Structure formats: structure tokens, C-alpha cells
Amino acid sequence: MAVSDHVDLPTFMEGVKKRNPYQPEFVQAVQEVAEDIFEFIEDKEEYHAQQILRRIAEPDRVVSFRVCWEDDNGNVRVQRGWRVQNNNAIGPYKGGIRFHPSVTESVLKFLAFEQTFKNALTGLPMGGGKGGSNFNPKGKSVREIMRFCQSFMTELYRHIGADIDVPAGDIGVGGREIGFMFGQYKRITNNFTGVLTGKGLEWGGSLIRTEATGYGAVYFLANMLATKGEDLVGKTAVISGSGNVATHAAEKIVQLGGKVLTLSDSGGFIHDPDGLDQEKINWVKSHKTHRRGRIEEYVEAFPNATFHAGKTPWGVPCYLALPCATQNELLGDDARTLIANGCKGVSEGANMPTDLDGVHVFKAAKILYAPGKASNAGGVAVSGLEMSQNSERRSWKEDELQQMLKDIMAGIHQSCLAYGDQGGGYIDYVKGANIAGFKKVADAMLAFGVV
Numbered sequence: 156m157a158v159s160d161h162v163d164l165p166t167f168m169e170g171v172k173k174r175n176p177y178q179p180e181f182v183q184a185v186q187e188v189a190e191d192i193f194e195f196i197e198d199k200e201e202y203h204a205q206q207i208l209r210r211i212a213e214p215d216r217v218v219s220f221r222v223c224w225e226d227d228n229g230n231v232r233v234q235r236g237w238r239v240q241n242n243n244a245i246g247p248y249k250g251g252i253r254f255h256p257s258v259t260e261s262v263l264k265f266l267a268f269e270q271t272f273k274n275a276l277t278g279l280p281m282g283g284g285k286g287g288s289n290f291n292p293k294g295k296s297v298r299e300i301m302r303f304c305q306s307f308m309t310e311l312y313r314h315i316g317a318d319i320d321v322p323a324g325d326i327g328v329g330g331r332e333i334g335f336m337f338g339q340y341k342r343i344t345n346n347f348t349g350v351l352t353g354k355g356l357e358w359g360g361s362l363i364r365t366e367a368t369g370y371g372a373v374y375f376l377a378n379m380l381a382t383k384g385e386d387l388v389g390k391t392a393v394i395s396g397s398g399n400v401a402t403h404a405a406e407k408i409v410q411l412g413g414k415v416l417t418l419s420d421s422g423g424f425i426h427d428p429d430g431l432d433q434e435k436i437n438w439v440k441s442h443k444t445h446r447r448g449r450i451e452e453y454v455e456a457f458p459n460a461t462f463h464a465g466k467t468p469w470g471v472p473c474y475l476a477l478p479c480a481t482q483n484e485l486l487g488d489d490a491r492t493l494i495a496n497g498c499k500g501v502s503e504g505a506n507m508p509t510d511l512d513g514v515h516v517f518k519a520a521k522i523l524y525a526p527g528k529a530s531n532a533g534g535v536a537v538s539g540l541e542m543s544q545n546s547e548r549r550s551w552k553e554d555e556l557q558q559m560l561k562d563i564m565a566g567i568h569q570s571c572l573a574y575g576d577q578g579g580g581y582i583d584y585v586k587g588a589n590i591a592g593f594k595k596v597a598d599a600m601l602a603f604g605v606v
């Protein structure tokens with residue numbers, strides 16, 4: 156039997172597990188994609204013969220490095236940094252940098268793998284990558300964060316470049332950290348280039364990049380609702396997280412007439428039965444970003460709300476749910492509870508927030524369920540537009556960018572319909588996104604031969 160002959164899904168997954176021991180998040184992400192791709196390539200010999208899925212599930216390279224820095228008390232601290240360059244078949248590697256104590260090689264490999272499909276879905280020429288460190292920014296002074304970012308970039312700069320690999324922000328990395336890293340890159344290389352996205356407006360950043368992921372997730376939700384002749388007006392929404400993605404998703408839901416009932420952080424969730432308006436959302440943004448506070452303090456500012464320590468918000472009855480915090484934050488039982496309480500639409504702002512059991516529950520219930528690689532692609536899409544603006548050395552206007560973001564999210568929705576329409580009014584968005592993203596990358600890889 157030739158190596159290229161078909162293997163079945165369980166055999167393929169056995170191989171993935173064997174080659175990636177102790178990397179559960181990566182194995183989970185590959186499994187979720189492989190479930191759909193195996194069906195799609197069943198009768199497509201070339202994808203089998205060229206081992207395309209196996210190649211996409213093997214990162215082009217994983218760079219791991221030591222990051223030493225000095226804290227404010229003069230202690231030497233040692234962290235690990237990584238850049239995972241998963242696939243550059245359709246453009247330079249592109250994907251965020253995450254600073255969080257839970258970061259491991261497995262987490263970054265899953266994120267870089269997902270990013271490959273997501274970036275393909277945007278229609279822009281971007282490959283997939285991801286990076287980060289187990290550095291915990293919580294409780295660190297701004298000076299400590301600056302020294303860490305500089306030390307991180309002192310190694311990372313060798314592996315990135317405007318036409319090679321263009322990182323952005325993610326959990327724990329916002330505009331301030333991008334500034335520190337860009338400053339260090341520029342200092343080392345003496346090169347002012349669009350090597351990072353999420354930059355400040357004065358030095359090459361794009362309007363609406365900050366808002367794009369959360370807004371995009373809601374535009375995607377609106378596209379899904381429209382297939383049922385519905386919109387967001389009067390719909391209740393439960394959101395997890397209280398960072399960049401969650402607060403901007405909340406903002407757009409409110410702008411489109413919906414009612415946001417919850418937000419959360421790693422300490423628990425707040426339930427505001429009156430709904431969050433723009434003033435309350437602004438309070439959360441400022442409290443979490445500038446004051447680096449805890450979400451539980453919301454109830455002191457808005458006493459009608461309640462705080463639920465150590466809990467996720469999925470038990471609050473709602474029509475719509477947007478997990479916008481982190482991976483595997485919505486488990487099978489949470490999905491069953493949401494369905495039992497009448498939830499009809501889920502748009503993932505975070506990456507892989509729903510575990511495999513939960514994904515299967517949503518699919519079986521045939522609700523409107525958008526996987527992150529489709530619904531949260533608005534952020535990287537505007538990052539792609541930031542790269543174009545940097546190459547052109549100009550800045551586009553806000554209304555132009557807003558329209559482009561809306562069009563890109565509608566385009567991704569359309570791609571999901573093309574491969575996910577199961578008939579009888581049910582769209583399998585997971586399948587649609589996986590196949591549409593895979594096909595684009597796979598066809599480019601076929602053109603390159605065995606590399």
C-alpha cells in the first residue's frame with residue numbers, strides 16, 4: 156500500500172496524537188477540522204496523494220526561545236517565548252501574540268493552525284501563525300511590561316518581517332505592548348516597516364482595528380440571523396470575557412438594538428438584568444484596560460447587577476451567546492443548558508471557546524452556530540487592511556474601513572453557505588468554514604508541489 160492511499164479519520168488522528176504528545180489543544184483543533192475535511196476529500200484523490208491535510212497539520216516551523224528580563228526589584232526572571240509559523244501558502248504568516256500564564260506550545264500550535272483557515276476565509280493574502288509567552292502581565296508595572304516586550308522582540312525580530320511574518324495582539328497584548336515591541340524592532344533593525352499590526356494611528360496603525368474582532372463577530376451573527384429573516388433588535392445576548400473582543404461585541408450588539416446581559420473575566424461573571432448600555436460598556440473598558448480592575452467591581456458601580464464568582468455565564472437564559480474570553484470556556488453541558496434555555500445563535504469571538512462535545516451539541520441542535528475561525532476573522536481582516544495601508548504608505552478613512560469589514564464578514568458568511576448548506580434550512584457553519592478555508596490553502600499547496 157502506497158503512503159498516499161487513503162487512511163481513515165481515526166488512523167489519521169492516531170498519527171496526530173502520536174506526533175504531538177501532551178498537546179491536547181492542538182489535537183482538538185486538528186480533530187475538529189479533520190472531521191469535515193475527510194468527508195470533503197473522500198473523492199478528491201489529489202488532496203490525498205499530496206497529503207495536504209497532514210502537511211497543514213504540521214507547522215512549517217516552531218521557534219522556541221528564552222526571554223530574560225529584570226523585574227522592578229532587580230530580580231532576573233526567565234520566560235519562554237514562541238513563534239509558530241504554521242503555513243504560508245497564500246501569504247506571509249499572520250497571527251497574534253499572546254501573553255498569558257496558560258500559554259504552551261500546544262496552545263500556540265492550535266491557534267496557528269486555526270489561523271491558517273481563518274486567514275484564508277478573509278480572502279486576503281495571509282498565511283497562518285501565532286506566538287506568545289507564558290509571561291503573566293497581571294500585577295506587573297508598565298516598566299516591567301516594557302522590559303519584557305523589548306526582551307521578547309530582541310529574539311523574535313530574527314523570525315519576522317513585513318513580507319515574512321506579521322504578528323499582532325491577542326490576550327494580554329494590546330496597543331501598548333505592540334508599541335513596546337514595534338519600538339524595539341525598529342531600534343534593532345533601523346527599519347520602519349509594517350512588521351506588526353494593531354499599531355497606534357500615529358505610527359502606521361489602522362482605524363477600527365481595535366473594534367474589528369468584536370464588531371465582526373456581531374456582523375457575522377447578523378448575517379446568520381438574516382438567513383432566518385431575523386435581526387438583533389430586542390434579542391438578549393450573553394457574552395463572556397471583558398477584554399477587547401467582548402466589550403466591542405457588546406458595543407455592536409447594543410448599537411444594533413440587542414440587549415447584553417452578561418460579561419465575565421477569570422474571576423466570574425456579572426449579570427445585569429437591565430442590560431449594558433454604552434455608558435456601562437465604557438465603564439468596563441476603562442476599568443479593565445486602564446485601571447486593570449476585576450469585573451466583580453461592576454456591581455458596586457451598577458448595583459442592580461449580580462456577580463457570580465468562579466462561574467461562566469452560560470446558565471443565564473438568552474437568545475444569543477458570544478463566548479469571547481478564551482479556549483474551552485464553553486463545555487458540552489454548557490451547550491446543552493444554552494439550548495434548553497432557548498438559545499438560537501452562537502457567534503464565537505474567542506478562538507475555539509467551545510470544546511468538541513459542545514460543538515457536537517450545537518451541530519445536533521441545528522442552531523445558528525459560527526466557529527471562531529469564521530466569526531472572529533474581522534480582527535485579522537482589518538490587520539490585513541493595515542498591512543495594505545502600510546505598503547501603500549497611506550491611511551484609509553473610517554467609513555471605508557467599516558464598509559470593508561462588513562463586506563469581508565458577509566463574504567465569509569457566503570463562503571460558509573457555499574460549503575455548509577445542508578438543506579432543509581440548516582447551515583453547518585463549522586463545516587462550511589473548514590472546507591472553504593482548507594480548499595483555498597490546499598489548492599495553493601498543490602500548485603507548489605512537494606515542499
Ligand code: NDP
Binds near residue numbers: 326532535
Ligand atoms: P483580552 O486580553 O483583551 O481579554 C481577554 C478576556 O478573557 C479577559 O476578560 C480575561 O479575563 C478573559 N480570560 C482570559 N483567559 C481566561 C481564562 N482562562 N478563563 C476565564 N477568562 C479568561 O483578549 P482579547 O479580547 O483580545 O481576546 C479574547 C479571545 O479572542 C481570545 O481567544 C483571542 O485569541 C480571541 N481573538 C482576539 C482577537 C483580537 O483582535 N484581539 C482576534 C481574534 C480572536 P482576565 O482579565 O481576568 O484575565
